[in-house]
Amino acid sequence: xxxxxxxxxxxxxxxxxxLAVGISAFILIPKRFSPKHNLVYMICGIYSGFFFDxxxxxxxxxxxxxxxxxxxxxxxxxxxxxxxxxxxxxFYSYVYWKVKRSYIPLFILGWALFSEGMEWxxxxxxxxxxxxxYNLYYSFPIYLMVNSCWILFFHYSRKKSxxxxx
Amino acid sequence: MSLAFCVxxxxxxxxxxxxxxxxxxxLDMIILYAVNTIFDLSIFAIVHINLNWISVNTDVEQSxxxxxxxxxxxxxxxxxxxxxxxxxxxxxxxxxVIGILLLFIPMQxxxxxxxxxxxxxxxxxxxxxxxxxxxxxSSLMTLFITRFRSKEVKLD
Numbered sequence: 001x002x003x004x005x006x007x008x009x010x011x012x013x014x015x016x017x018x019l020a021v022g023i024s025a026f027i028l029i030p031k032r033f034s035p036k037h038n039l040v041y042m043i044c045g046i047y048s049g050f051f052f053d054x055x056x057x058x059x060x061x062x063x064x065x066x067x068x069x070x071x072x073x074x075x076x077x078x079x080x081x082x083x084x085x086x087x088x089x090x091f092y093s094y095v096y097w098k099v100k101r102s103y104i105p106l107f108i109l110g111w112a113l114f115s116e117g118m119e120w121x122x123x124x125x126x127x128x129x130x131x132x133x134y135n136l137y138y139s140f141p142i143y144l145m146v147n148s149c150w151i152l153f154f155h156y157s158r159k160k161s162x163x164x165x166x
Numbered sequence: 167m168s169l170a171f172c173v174x175x176x177x178x179x180x181x182x183x184x185x186x187x188x189x190x191x192x193l194d195m196i197i198l199y200a201v202n203t204i205f206d207l208s209i210f211a212i213v214h215i216n217l218n219w220i221s222v223n224t225d226v227e228q229s230x231x232x233x234x235x236x237x238x239x240x241x242x243x244x245x246x247x248x249x250x251x252x253x254x255x256x257x258x259x260x261x262x263v264i265g266i267l268l269l270f271i272p273m274q275x276x277x278x279x280x281x282x283x284x285x286x287x288x289x290x291x292x293x294x295x296x297x298x299x300x301x302x303x304s305s306l307m308t309l310f311i312t313r314f315r316s317k318e319v320k321l322d
Contacts, residue, residue, distance in 0.1 A: 036314055040197050047200040054207045055233055058215075058222075072211035080204075160193055 002070040004129055011067055011126040015079045022085025032095050045087025048146050049080040063134035112143035168280040172231040176239040183242055189252035194311050195245050201307050202241035219287040228282045244304035251305055270297045
């Protein structure tokens with residue numbers, strides 16, 4: 001087991017403040033989706049976080065550890081939960097800006113760059129500890145892929161709810 | 167061999183899930199699948215990484231096989247079980263669910279035989295307890311998601 005630190009410091013504060021800001025944003029901004037869609041758009045982020053962290057940060061690759069130790073801690077769980085408001089804001093901004101089909105790649109690129117920036121801050125705060133030569137830039141294609149999947153899922157879920165209404 | 171076995175098992179689960187009559191909408195099942203994956207990964211991380219009761223082989227093939235099970239097969243089995251529990255059958259649905267639960271025992275043996283998992287402080291009763299817990303969690307989540315849907319209908 002790798003231990004990076006054992007105090008309540010920058011990484012924990014970063015996660016808690018990030019989660020609080022995300023939840024506040026979710027509560028304060030005007031609602032644009034049904035409660036079920038709010039739930040599913042939140043879960044998209046949490047699921048993606050779990051999916052990649054539990055496939056990239058476990059053996060045989062184990063490219064990074066999350067937070068203070070390589071063990072699974074409650075603060076790790078909270079850090080995955082903080083992806084929820086981010087995915088919600090992703091879908092919200094997609095609808096709010098009424099992104100045209102030809103601008104979808106640009107929208108995805110913008111969010112991937114924003115995610116890279118957030119990951120860089122998280123690394124500075126001690127949330128992620130890279131191993132085995134893993135680098136911030138390796139996450140970039142993952143963000144592009146995840147964001148593209150989210151857009152596909154958005155159109156799928158919208159189509160489903162439309163057909164359910166008719 | 168181990169990866170092929172796990173992929174085959176997963177494909178069988180996908181086949182059965184696509185054939186059985188569904189009591190939930192597709193969106194509900196996607197939510198349930200995602201929530202079950204989160205729960206499964208959390209519990210397994212505690213058992214495997216924190217408590218070290220089970221160890222996963224670190225070879226590429228075996229660990230990929232384990233990921234296929236954790237990320238796809240087990241959450242899909244739970245979605246299947248949740249659908250079956252919504253059937254109006256009285257006893258048959260419980261017999262089927264208990265049958266699915268018991269199938270995890272030979273599954274555990276096969277995973278150990280294929281060298282995917284190594285039981286350090288683990289026995290078959292723990293397997294039953296863990297998967298019973300997954301089924302209970304999945305059923306509760308189904309209740310929550312379907313309540314959410316009925317609330318939404320009322321709002322409309």
